[in-house]
Amino acid sequence: MSKPITKITSNKPVFFDNDPQEELITLNIGPTHPATHGVFQNVVQIDGERIVSGVSTIGYIHRAFEKIAEHRPFYQITPLTDRLNYCSSPINNMGWHMTVEKLLNIEIPKRVQYMRVIVMELARIADHIICNGILGVDTGAFSGFLYVMQEREFIYEIFEEICGARLTTNIGRIGGFERDFNEVAFRKIEEFTKRFPPVLKEFEELFVRNRIFIERTSGVAAVTPEEALSYSWSGPILRATGVDYDVRAVAPYCSYEEFDFEVPVGTNGDVYDRFLVRNEEMWQSLRIIEQALEKIKKEPAGVFHADVPEFYLPPKEQVYTNMEALIYHFKIVMGEWETPQSEVYHAVEGANGELGFYLIHDGGRSPYRLHFRRPSFVNYQMFAPMSSGMLISDAIINMSSLNVIAGELDA
Amino acid sequence: MDKLDNQLILSSLQEKFGQSVKPLGEPHGLLTVEVDKEAIIEVLSFVKDDETLRFNFLTDITAVHYPKQEREFCVVYHVHNMLQNVRLRLKVFLQGPEPSVASATSVWNGANWMERETYDFFGVVFEGHPDLRRILNMDELEVFPMRKEYPLEDPNRVDKKDFYFGR
Incomplete structure (x- = not known):
């Protein structure tokens, strides 16, 4: 164990001395x-x-992912990213794969990119369903949550069909996917685009013009764009203040530039606007999924990974029969691949905002340093300052609409 | 509005700050500059408020530990110009074992927790920070766990000794 280093500041949480008569x-x-x-x-x-x-x-479920990542080869870091924002793990997985692919300069076939877009947008819908559903619960309306929760369950069934897991998905590999989407998966995605719109419409009807809901949320925790930018907010809560910053639109990755979608923005930056922005984003995600399904049909069938044998694990049946595949398998598993020394920052639009991966690589087996720029962590720091002067009940729905996911908060 | 390219950013930074800003390259198109410790807050305010640069969004602050270098700590700032989608990476190299640099909280409020996290894991002291406490680790911790000398696992564990595995 290393020697203790001198303590530099006190670590006690302090309240400012604002209560001399102990009335609070x-x-x-x-x-x-x-x-x-x-x-x-x-x-x-x-x-x-x-x-x-x-x-x-914060820090109650801190699991030292950045430290662990310095001791793991690239493909073993994917399961760590699952556990950041566990409501939308596929976005984290894809963001990590894209970071490594950027480092290794791997070109990904179009069909794989569209498959990734589908997976990411499904995850975004699943995440927004939770956030908006729970926001309803926190304001006292339970039924909307139940309607949409069924659809989240269906999204998880799709994930299960694609990769075998539901919540912490570990979808995909560096270079593509581990297997092609099967018939059932495609059928279920198409079924989802048919069955979700009426449910979402019903959900919106329950809330959007609901007098009680508007009274509870409108004007609560309103944030100006200047404040939001100063606190480095990103994602739906920044867009609710009126800033149209969406990584998918500003810095397109994964062929997002080919898709026709809109970036919804709010005007007041209050809880109601955040709710509306998230709802609209679900509609836009549906549009993207429909377009991606169309685009996939035009691409050559059966392509599900890039042709990079030195980085992409060979199929298991070949590993047991084919010498070359065995060698590649061994090299990849043991981290004996040739990798460039470089540093990469790659950002994707996570469900809560800009999810960034800052990777410094020294050519070794594992990253020299990996830092996750976690939107929940950055967004949440404004919560305590903005709560002063607020009613407790308003602070609760404010917290709910920030959609803080503890796993992403603590990494 | 002219398209902001790395050459323009670098020349306007060097024109203003001279030798305090040194280019470190452009890995994957992202301009990286080294900034002197004394000048970092001025440089950050300049890139934020300058009419042409307008890096008004602080994306991230973190640190890296290079135990073999003379200046062993590197604090990394990522800033972003959202309008033109240009990013800039600024690095400050610091001497150990008690590195310190001025806090960026005067420029961006959002730097608060990012710097607390960096302090928590690397022990970089941000001078002028309003509330520099540990954030993710427990308050009683006396080491800075992301430093390279700190082991991943507790070496005092008895259940993972080699002789249990016949090694």
């Missing part, structure tokens, strides 16, 4: 409070029902 009550929201939807804590000082000041304490 200190309240713990979390770490296992139902309203936090995850393991993180907010210690707030309250005056009646109003929050005076607050401190966020």
Whole structure:
């Protein structure tokens, strides 16, 4: 164990001395409070029902992914990315694969890119379903959540058909997918594009013009674009303030530039706008999936990975019978591949915002340094400052609409 | 509006700051510059507010540990010009074992937690930070776990000794 290094600052959470007569009550929201939807804590000082000041304490499920990643070959890091934002793991997986492919300069066939787009957009829908459904629950409307939850279940069935797993998917490999989408998967994706619109429409009808919902959410936690940009917000909550920054549109990856979709923006940056932006994004994701299905039909069938034998694991049956495949398999598993020394920053539009991977590679078996730019972590830091002066009930739905996922918060 | 290219960024930075800014290359098209420790806040404010550069979005702050180098810590800033989709990477190299650099919280509020995370894992002290505490690790921790000398697993574990596996 390395020697302790001198302590530099005190590590005690402090409240500013704003309560000389001890009139305020200190309240713990979390770490296992139902309203936090995850393991993180907010210690707030309250005056009646109003929050005076607050401190966020996070790190309850910190799993040292960045440290572990320095000791793992590239393909073993994919399961770590699953556990960042576990509501939309495929986006994390694809983002990581694309980062490595950028490092290794691998060209991905168009069909594989469209398959990735489908998977990522399904994951985005699944994530937004949770966020908006739970936002309804937190404002007291339970039924909308149940309607859409069924569709999330169906998305998980599609993932299961594609890769065998449901939540922590580990979809794909560096260079493509581990297998082609089968007939059932394509049929289910097509079925999803048919069955989801009426459900989403019904969900919207329950909320969008609902007087109670509007009163609860409109004007709550309104954020100006300047504030949002200063706090490095990204994703739907930034777009709700009116800034049309979407990584898919600004810096297209995975052939997003070929798709026809719109970037919805809000005007007030309040909880209601965030709800509307997420809903509209689900419609846009559906459009993208439909276009991708059309595009796939025009590409040569059966292509599901790039032709890079030195980086892409050979099929198992060949490993047992074919000498060359065995050698490649061994080299890849042992990390004995030739890789360039370089550094890469690659960003994808995660469900919560810009999900970035900063990879420094020294040519070794595993990354020299890997940093995840996690949107939840960056977005959530504004929560405590913006909560002061807010009612507790408003702070709860504000937290819900930020869609903080504990796994992504803590990495 | 002219398209912002790396050459233009570099020349305007060097015109303003001279030798304080040195180019380190363009890996995968992303201009990387080294900035002197003393100048970093000025440079960050300049790239944020300058009319042509307009890197108004702070994407990320993190650090890297190079134990074999003389200046063993490197703090990395990623900034982004959203309008033209141009990114810029700024690096500050610092001496160990108690590295320190000025805090960017005066330029972007969002730097707050990013710097706390960097402090938590690397022990880089950001001077002028309003609330520099550990963020993800427990408060009682006395080491900075992302430094390279810190082992991945606790070497005092007894259940993973080689003799249990006949090695």
